[in-house]
Amino acid sequence: MSEHQGERGPRRGGASGQHHRGRDGVRRNAQGRERNRGAGDGGRQFSSAAPSQRSRRADPARLTAFEVLRAVSGADAYANLVLPGLIREHRLGRRDAAFATELAYGTLRAQGSYDAILAECVDRPLKALDPAVLDVLRLGTHQLLGMRVATHAALDETVGLTRAVIGAGPSGLVNAVLRKVSVRSLDEWLAELTDRNPDAIEQLALRFAHPSWVVRALRQALVGHGREVGEIEDLLTADNEAPVVNLVTLPGLGSAEDLADSGAEEGPLVRDSWLSSGGDLSRIEAVRRGTVRVQDVGSQLVARALAAAETTGVDGGAERWLDLCAGPGGKAALLGALAAQEGASLLANEAQEHRAELVRKALSAVPGDGWSVRTGDGRAVGEELPGHFDRVLVDVPCSGLGALRRRPEARWRRTPGDVAELGPLQRQLLDSALDATRSGGVVAYVTCSPHLAETRTVVDDVLRKRSDVEALEAGTVLDSVALPDTLAAGHGHYAQLWPHLHGTDAMFLALLRKK
Numbered sequence: 001m002s003e004h005q006g007e008r009g010p011r012r013g014g015a016s017g018q019h020h021r022g023r024d025g026v027r028r029n030a031q032g033r034e035r036n037r038g039a040g041d042g043g044r045q046f047s048s049a050a051p052s053q054r055s056r057r058a059d060p061a062r063l064t065a066f067e068v069l070r071a072v073s074g075a076d077a078y079a080n081l082v083l084p085g086l087i088r089e090h091r092l093g094r095r096d097a098a099f100a101t102e103l104a105y106g107t108l109r110a111q112g113s114y115d116a117i118l119a120e121c122v123d124r125p126l127k128a129l130d131p132a133v134l135d136v137l138r139l140g141t142h143q144l145l146g147m148r149v150a151t152h153a154a155l156d157e158t159v160g161l162t163r164a165v166i167g168a169g170p171s172g173l174v175n176a177v178l179r180k181v182s183v184r185s186l187d188e189w190l191a192e193l194t195d196r197n198p199d200a201i202e203q204l205a206l207r208f209a210h211p212s213w214v215v216r217a218l219r220q221a222l223v224g225h226g227r228e229v230g231e232i233e234d235l236l237t238a239d240n241e242a243p244v245v246n247l248v249t250l251p252g253l254g255s256a257e258d259l260a261d262s263g264a265e266e267g268p269l270v271r272d273s274w275l276s277s278g279g280d281l282s283r284i285e286a287v288r289r290g291t292v293r294v295q296d297v298g299s300q301l302v303a304r305a306l307a308a309a310e311t312t313g314v315d316g317g318a319e320r321w322l323d324l325c326a327g328p329g330g331k332a333a334l335l336g337a338l339a340a341q342e343g344a345s346l347l348a349n350e351a352q353e354h355r356a357e358l359v360r361k362a363l364s365a366v367p368g369d370g371w372s373v374r375t376g377d378g379r380a381v382g383e384e385l386p387g388h389f390d391r392v393l394v395d396v397p398c399s400g401l402g403a404l405r406r407r408p409e410a411r412w413r414r415t416p417g418d419v420a421e422l423g424p425l426q427r428q429l430l431d432s433a434l435d436a437t438r439s440g441g442v443v444a445y446v447t448c449s450p451h452l453a454e455t456r457t458v459v460d461d462v463l464r465k466r467s468d469v470e471a472l473e474a475g476t477v478l479d480s481v482a483l484p485d486t487l488a489a490g491h492g493h494y495a496q497l498w499p500h501l502h503g504t505d506a507m508f509l510a511l512l513r514k515k
Helices: 060-075 077-089 093-109 109-120 131-146 153-166 171-181 186-195 201-210 214-224 229-239 287-288 297-308 330-342 355-365 378-384 416-433 456-465 472-480
Strands: 020-022 028-031 245-249 273-276 290-293 320-323 345-350 371-375 391-397 437-447 469-471 494-496 508-514
Touching: 060 077, 060 093, 060 131, 077 391, 093 109, 093 131, 093 469, 109 131, 109 171, 109 186, 109 201, 109 287, 131 153, 131 171, 131 186, 131 345, 153 171, 186 201, 186 287, 201 214, 214 229, 214 287, 273 297, 287 290, 290 330, 297 330, 297 391, 297 437, 297 472, 297 508, 320 330, 330 355, 330 371, 330 391, 345 355, 355 371, 391 469, 416 437, 416 456, 456 469, 456 508, 472 494, 472 508
Parallel strands: 320 345, 320 391, 345 371, 391 437
Antiparallel strands: 020 028, 245 273, 245 290, 437 508, 469 508, 494 508
């Protein structure tokens, strides 16, 4: 039975026990409020406030976080795209915006672990709960176990949020469940849960809030890319840390003066990069103009590495560059600015028209006629424009396992089947990129995932089938574009960046030159 149903007898204040179903199919009493059984033990439990004092309004910061979770779970939205607009809509100040951001992102990151804890405190399977009620419980659990929020405040405010946005009925269940959650600390809950499961991978999955298949894949990736398996806890910890906002001033277009009053500091890894304290970046004129962009420093490094890689057989004419999978346009904008400095032209290709429009918007900050945008299947470009380009970036669609810290919901959406499904597309796009490259030209194969099936395995498979390609030392090229003595990307043919080592997303880079 749903938590919205089953309450018997008259409600306080003289409301009758009559009920009906509204247009949404939920049982309601004569006053239109949702009906609820209450706590699992059959008794009604309330927040610590007296009935007359319990809030019927939602705190704006918590309401913002709740709406983010509903958009993510109900509409398959991305938290980082939804949150800024909701902060503006609710007119949150800097402090409340920071609270809402941590509440939303922290809850999403730890969702798997919190659900395991909630399953111990709810008298029915979690999938039997109304999705909105489950999201409220997750928010309350993060406040109790993952934030410095007093227990009474977490309980009262979460019950108030429930009453305001869902209805009075479920508030009893929310109060009862969160009281059970609050009797232990997070460490105590995790210790109890992991003690029941002797599997080392499952224990790491619970402790660090990652799906077990992701933990296993990241362990394998560390070893496959030459790291120690013992680094897995550091990597998982880095995935759970709120990342610093990275900015780039587009070369020749943006400058330090654009960020003079923003509080941003120069980045430690590559020139023209900046670390921002956050806030509403749209208030910065250069950000609105597009000459300063939000972009992880790992993405900046791989784009610069392609621009710096040595080509052979150049005839002295202007180079032609290609971004084969350009949407939404961040790397294309940086490549466009770098190409303009070199007198080169850039063609940005994107398969989907709405994403191609985002690419045009990103490139609009680059003046002149040195760039253009094409809408079409990247797998066809090699056949349509064979041997046409000097430098090609193929930033293939991937699982995104290297950017989990920036996309907190992604770890719970992806499945091993996604990796297997993307493999053929990744190989086809790399083949197309190589076919579109002239002899002596260079292709940068890039993923924001360290998964071996998306990185080394793809490149190795393509190289085995072709005799016209050689791999360059990607690590050496990366080190050459980084600030001196900062990156140490290595001297192998493939380069893998790591959040726990470099403070970047886990970007993979292979540089391949046509013979």
